[in-house]
Amino acid sequence: MERNVKVKIDHVEKIYDGRQGKMIALNGVDLDIYENEFICVVGPSGCGKSTLLNIIAGLLEPTSGAVYVDGKKVEGTGTERGVVFQQYALFPWLTVKKNVMFGLKLKGMPEAEAEEIAMKYIKMVQLEDFVDAYPKELSGGMKQRVAIARAYAVQPEVLLMDEPFGALDAQTRTQLQAELIQTWQEEKKTCFFITHDVEEAIILGTKVIVMSARPGRIKTIIDINLPYPRTQDLKMTKEFLDLKAQIWGEVYQEYLEVRK
Amino acid sequence: MLNKKKSFIDKIPNWGWLCISLATAILLWYFLSVNERTARVFPFIDKMVVAFKTVTEREILWADIKSSMISVLLGFLFGFLSSVPVAFLMAWYRPVRYILEPWIQFIRNIPPLAYVPLVVIAVGVGRVPQVIVIWIATFLTMTITIYQGVRNVDETLIKAARVLGAKDSDLFIKVIFPATTPFILTAVRLGSSVALTTLIAAESTGAFAGLGMRIRSFNNSYEVEPMLLYIILIGIIGITIEKIIKFLEKKLTGWQETREV
Ligand SMILES: Nc1ncnc2c1ncn2[C@@H]1O[C@H](COP(=O)(O)OP(=O)(O)O)[C@@H](O)[C@H]1O
Ligand SMILES: [Mg+2]
Numbered sequence: 001m002e003r004n005v006k007v008k009i010d011h012v013e014k015i016y017d018g019r020q021g022k023m024i025a026l027n028g029v030d031l032d033i034y035e036n037e038f039i040c041v042v043g044p045s046g047c048g049k050s051t052l053l054n055i056i057a058g059l060l061e062p063t064s065g066a067v068y069v070d071g072k073k074v075e076g077t078g079t080e081r082g083v084v085f086q087q088y089a090l091f092p093w094l095t096v097k098k099n100v101m102f103g104l105k106l107k108g109m110p111e112a113e114a115e116e117i118a119m120k121y122i123k124m125v126q127l128e129d130f131v132d133a134y135p136k137e138l139s140g141g142m143k144q145r146v147a148i149a150r151a152y153a154v155q156p157e158v159l160l161m162d163e164p165f166g167a168l169d170a171q172t173r174t175q176l177q178a179e180l181i182q183t184w185q186e187e188k189k190t191c192f193f194i195t196h197d198v199e200e201a202i203i204l205g206t207k208v209i210v211m212s213a214r215p216g217r218i219k220t221i222i223d224i225n226l227p228y229p230r231t232q233d234l235k236m237t238k239e240f241l242d243l244k245a246q247i248w249g250e251v252y253q254e255y256l257e258v259r260k
Numbered sequence: 261m262l263n264k265k266k267s268f269i270d271k272i273p274n275w276g277w278l279c280i281s282l283a284t285a286i287l288l289w290y291f292l293s294v295n296e297r298t299a300r301v302f303p304f305i306d307k308m309v310v311a312f313k314t315v316t317e318r319e320i321l322w323a324d325i326k327s328s329m330i331s332v333l334l335g336f337l338f339g340f341l342s343s344v345p346v347a348f349l350m351a352w353y354r355p356v357r358y359i360l361e362p363w364i365q366f367i368r369n370i371p372p373l374a375y376v377p378l379v380v381i382a383v384g385v386g387r388v389p390q391v392i393v394i395w396i397a398t399f400l401t402m403t404i405t406i407y408q409g410v411r412n413v414d415e416t417l418i419k420a421a422r423v424l425g426a427k428d429s430d431l432f433i434k435v436i437f438p439a440t441t442p443f444i445l446t447a448v449r450l451g452s453s454v455a456l457t458t459l460i461a462a463e464s465t466g467a468f469a470g471l472g473m474r475i476r477s478f479n480n481s482y483e484v485e486p487m488l489l490y491i492i493l494i495g496i497i498g499i500t501i502e503k504i505i506k507f508l509e510k511k512l513t514g515w516q517e518t519r520e521v
Contacts, residue, residue, distance in 0.1 A: 059419055079425045089420035093438045093515045102434075103424035134515045154424060 004070075006190040007033040007056060007158060012065035014051050025051045027215030028065070033158075038184060038191040040205030042198055042251055044258045048216025049194045053162050056192060057083050069158060079103065082156030086163040088143040090135040096122065096146050097131040103154035121149040124183060141172035148180070152187070161193045165200065174232060177203055181230055198247050202240060203230055210250045213258045220250050303485045308492075311485035320474060325493075327469035328459055331387060335394025335462070336455045340448065343399050347406035357407075368400040373461040385466025393462040394455050401454045402447040409443020410436065442513040449505040456498050 014026040025048040033039055041049050054060040056067050058077040067074040069081065090099050097118055104114035122128055125145035135143055144164055151159060165173040177200060184191060195201050201208045205224050212219040224243065226234060234240050272280070286305070293304035303311075315321040350357040372393050379389045413436055421435045463472030471490055478487040 057419075057423055059422065077422045077425070079423075081423065083420070083423040085416050085420065087414075087416050089414070089416040091417060091420075091435070091438070092517070093441070093513075102421070106425040106430060106434075136515065136517045150424070 003034045005032045006035040006037070006070065007031075007192070008068040008071075009033070009052075009056070010066050010068065012052070012055055012062045012067065014048065014055065014060070015063045024215040026055075026062070027217050029216070029218055031209070031218060033190060033192065035190055036188045038204055038206045039193065039209060040201035040207070041192070041194045041209045041211060042196065042201050042247065043211030043216075043219075044213050044251065044254045045196065046258065047211045047213035047254065049211060050162055051216070052211075053083075053160050053192065053194055056158075057081055057160050059083075079107070079154045080156055081158045081160060082151035082154060084144070084147050084151050084159070084161040084164045086166050088135070088140075088147050090143055090146055090150075092135050095132050095134055096127060096138070099135070099146055100150045100153050102150060107154070117153055118149075121153045122146075124152065125149045125179065139172075140168050141176060144168065144176060145179075148183075152183070156189065158190045158192065161191065163194050163196065166196065173197075173200070178231070180204065181228065185228060198244055198251060199235060201247065202226070202243050203232075203234065208243075208247055210247060210254070212254050219254065222247060301484060301488070303488060307485045308489050311489045315486050315489065320469070323469050324471050324474045324490075325497075327467070327473075328463070328471045329497075331390040331394060331462060331470065332452075332455045332459055334387075334391045335458075336398050336451060338391065338395040339398030339402055339451060339455070342395075343402035343406055343447070343451075344444070346399075347403045348410055350403070350407045351410035364400050364403055367396070368404065371461070372397045372458045373464065376461050376465055380465045386468070389465070390459070390462040390467060390470070394458050397454050397458040398451040402451040405447035405450055406440065406444055409440045409447070412443070413439045442509070442516055445505065445509045445513060449502060449509070452501050452505065453498065456494065456501070460494075 009029055009031040012026055012029045013024075016023045016025055029048075029052060041052070043049055051060065055062050056074065058074050058081065069078075074081075091102065094102065097115065100118040100122055101114045104117055105111075109117075119128070119131070122131055125148055127142060127145055127149070130138065130142065135146070138146065147164070165176055168176065181204060191204075193201075193204060195204075202224055208222045208224060209218055210220045210222070211217065222243070226239060226243075289302060290304060292298040292302035312321075346360070350360055375396075376389070376393055379392050383389050383392065417435055417439060418431060421431055426434065459470070460472035460475070463470040464476065467473035471494055475487055475490050478484070478490070
């Protein structure tokens with residue numbers, strides 16, 4: 001099967017010039033992300049995961065190297081790349097519907113059409129009873145659903161997610177994982193998903209990438225060949241447990257490195 | 261014991277407490293008005309009614325209120341219009357912040373009454389020095405409040421807007437402005453309160469009318485009754501303005517997580 005490289009990360013290096021002097025956050029990261037892949041990135045905190053995501057999003061500039069989407073060099077943000085943040089980042093002064101419509105209105109889409117599309121994605125995340133609620137009236141899980149709907153509404157080709165479920169309780173997280181798998185199967189997108197939860201990475205990803213710390217680079221790429229649709233039952237299978245042991249081992253080594 | 265007390269407090273509705281509070285104050289006022297030592301400066305309500313008649317007959321009450329409100333409004337308006345751009349410049353450009361902030365804090369801590377004479381020497385008597393003094397005082401307060409609001413705008417909201425396709429102009433109109441609205445309204449509330457307190461200082465030199473000026477002139481002619489009436493009036497105007505702004509805050513920023521300033 002011929003597969004297109006959707007996102008090409010070409011020798012990306014990022015050096016922060018902070019108060020404690022220069023700090024190499026990413027040290028030559030190379031990665032090809034194929035169309036419709038679901039990449040999960042794990043690694044100890046501070047290894048540069050968010051930095052890499054922000055560079056792909058165009059929110060940060062690499063010190064050297066470049067990112068290409070469909071062969072075109074990334075310069076600044078673009079609506080073909082959507083982002084879901086851990087802190088939800090909903091506009092608190094807008095209702096659920098207006099939040100989801102935000103990106104569509106920026107495109108200059110007429111109100112009625114934007115509303116129709118927004119409603120479609122609000123239904124997708126099952127929040128049709130909360131269209132006129134303000135973010136403060138929603139639970140964490142609901143807020144993140146709105147953020148996902150808002151990202152989907154502008155129909156990006158690449159979806160970047162930075163520990164989106166990191167602040168949620170275990171039960172809500174499990175549910176949102178299932179929903180995310182389902183939406184990804186319905187509307188195939190190229191996903192780049194950061195997590196610190198190894199199980200989450202295996203349940204979601206077609207590939208898991210382990211990053212090493214200080215300086216941040218890609219350590220191992222592991223293909224996850226478990227069949228979709230993936231359910232929580234999978235967590236009891238031997239294949240899953242083997243993968244978990246393998247990935248956990250890789251990550252744990254890096255934790256030890258960091259603690260040194 | 262504790263529970264019993266609580267239920268008694270909660271049983272009385274808010275307006276009930278307001279009435280009790282009012283009754284307590286009137287009672288206290290009454291005692292002050294009959295007590296020998298304080299009777300002179302606390303004439304009771306009946307005297308207030310007489311005083312009200314006197315000042316309306318002399319046709320000074322409405323003229324004073326009008327004059328004071330014009331000064332407050334003009335000073336506040338100039339203060340507001342100048343504080344918004346300065347606050348944004350301070351939040352966005354660090355050199356501007358580093359140069360201005362220490363001086364804003366410094367001058368803010370000087371009571372306006374202290375520099376009123378300087379302003380009068382500079383621009384003469386009349387409306388102009390009043391407006392300038394209120395302008396300075398409200399400008400300082402509102403600049404600091406709005407500036408803190410702009411700096412408080414959540415960075416991830418700006419990122420979220422940018423990845424959804426917002427350009428710089430969109431960011432300002434659709435993110436920074438609404439995110440700052442609560443602080444702007446707080447600034448308006450604090451500013452209007454400062455404007456009113458500063459008014460008395462502003463009218464202390466060479467005003468021809470005004471609530472603050474009239475209090476001083478009653479002082480010179482030993483007319484305690486209308487003086488107390490005017491003092492109460494200033495309080496009523498102040499609390500009315502605050503209530504109106506609080507109502508607006510509730511209407512416009514009801515989306516906020518609860519926040520007290
Ligand atoms: N704006 C910044 N200035 C200086 N250093 C930064 C900045 N952002 C991140 N870093 C540093 O870069 C490293 C990588 O950060 P980050 O990408 O957030 O890691 P992760 O998301 O994997 O936890 C960390 O050591 C962090 O302290
Ligand atoms: Mg991170």
